[in-house]
């Protein structure tokens with residue numbers, strides 16, 4: 001099983017890459033061996049050429065040498081193709097490994113961590129950045145291995161032919177290596193910026209498409225388009241900059257082999273004239289100089305791709321380093337008829353981050369099992385935050401949240417969430433079919449359970465009306481359903497989990513009378529079986545509540561029934577008079 005490296009010090013990119021490569025090391029080794037075999041077949045060609053020239057000078061037949069050369073060329077091509085396929089396949093597997101590990105991390109991230117980033121940027125890291133690992137694997141890992149080995153082998157062969165010419169060649173190439181070493185960091189910087197811009201582009205697109213109706217209604221298409229274009233152009237600019245440095249590095253390498261060729265020709269010519277070496281040796285050496293070109297180009301491309309990949313890896317590692325929840329297998333859902341849960345807040349103080357002001361200033365309340373408890377109070381009082389703390393999306397800064405009398409910090413997080421059904425306020429329906437939405441939290445629920453949930457939430461009529469019934473696609477965030485239908489689908493989904501505690505964050509949108517009555521009846525029916533907590537925005541939801549918790553500015557002001565609070569809580573009386581319980585103060 002692959003485990004990402006996460007330490008205080010970000011690990012070097014090559015260590016992370018090796019970690020990704022480890023599961024595919026056999027395939028990679030096979031690809032490397034095939035590449036080396038191609039290199040070896042190529043390397044033997046100049047030696048055969050040297051023989052061929054000797055045969056020619058001695059007036060011997062060259063057909064044997066020609067046949068051998070042809071066979072070597074064909075073998076070279078065949079092995080080369082196979083090697084290239086194996087390597088590409090391995091590189092794709094490395095990308096897959098990186099994507100699997102990154103997406104697993106993404107879905108385990110703490111909600112508080114995701115609050116600090118743009119989802120579009122995270123998306124770009126999982127799609128675009130991981131793609132860059134493909135070229136990094138083939139070009140850099142294999143390039144360093146086979147390019148390096150071929151280079152050393154070629155230099156050894158050159159040394160066998162003539163050590164003086166070898167020294168001349170190494171001198172020229174060494175100079176080029178120094179120049180390229182100076183260029184490399186610029187490739188890394190430009191690549192990182194290019195990928196950051198791709199992330200910004202993803203974020204800008206996600207923002208616009210996620211709120212397309214608002215964008216259109218506000219006439220903001222052009223401004224949103226410009227924001228996306230600006231990020232795309234920035235990515236283009238940085239990629240062009242990286243390409244410029246890569247081209248410079250590649251050409252410096254190419255130039256160095258040409259300069260080496262000319263220098264070897266001059267020095268070698270002189271050595272032939274003095275009789276130190278013969279013409280055949282000079283021709284063989286010059287062929288080797290040409291052979292150097294390929295491993296050198298391979299190495300330079302390896303270095304360049306390593307920088308591009310390292311930039312992507314650093315962005316991927318940033319995600320792995322974000323705070324995540326422990327890896328847990330989903331816990332079994334409560335058994336049918338499981339007892340309802342009790343909930344309590346004990347002097348809870350909470351702020352979303354250490355820079356932000358406190359949202360809860362010592363919230364204390366206690367809810368017994370079964371029945372409906374409504375939370376009311378002005379907008380921003382901290383009602384939704386109560387639910388977020390119960391679900392452990394965030395942890396209290398001080399104080400305790402108790403479920404069944406036990407601090408939820410001591411609960412297994414999967415068990416805790418299995419006990420709770422949660423209906424969020426704004427986007428409680430996911431894209432997909434109606435049926436998929438219903439079974440989202442309880443994939444094993446049978447048709448009878450689905451029918452019961454549909455009956456309780458008064459959705460039978462809707463399902464009967466839809467041409468495709470439960471197979472109807474509901475659109476992104478359920479846009480093809482009405483606000484009230486979305487809420488009831490989300491409640492049905494939560495009920496299918498047989499929750500011991502149902503958290504319902506009522507939609508702020510106005511519902512028509514039929515939907516409102518349906519929702520109220522649903523909640524009342526469910527509260528007979530289980531503990532229901534509702535963040536209520538409508539008076540009609542709370543009048544029948546067993547208890548109402550009145551909150552204001554992060555404090556509990558009063559607890560009681562509708563009748564009790566009308567007399568006992570001036571804030572409640574004022575809110576109730578408006579019919580809407582979340583009026584801004």
Ligand SMILES: Nc1ncnc2c1ncn2[C@@H]1O[C@H](COP(=O)(O)OP(=O)(O)OP(=O)(O)O)[C@@H](O)[C@H]1O
Pocket residue numbers: 115352353356359377378379380381382383384385386535582
């Ligand atoms: N993820 C977050 N990060 C930082 N601050 C947040 C976050 N979520 C909410 N807040 C802040 O916390 C405060 C309380 O928010 P909360 O959603 O709990 O209020 P509420 O009482 O449910 O309001 P409403 O009735 O309008 O839904 C608000 O001032 C809000 O700005």
